[in-house]
Amino acid sequence: MNAQLYTELSTRVLSGHYIKAKQVVQNNAGNLYMIPYYDNGIFRLTVFNKDKDLDEININEILKIDNTSRPNHGLPDPMMNACFV
16 A cells, blocks of 8 residues: 555544554544544543544443443453444
């Protein structure tokens, strides 16, 4: 692949104690994005466009689950996926 074909539109920094994230999800129109990630027992979802962060969703609060879940250290997966509907 030729790296010169791609342009970086924006950068997001996920910070926390123990972060696992695997993918950026894009809506069909190509103007919204989200990153499902794990932060030391908390499952989070960051929704953004190319200009700014739009929402930070704490999945644990919505589902009323505690923060004792732990991913497999040998896998990069954050144990969650997301999609635009």
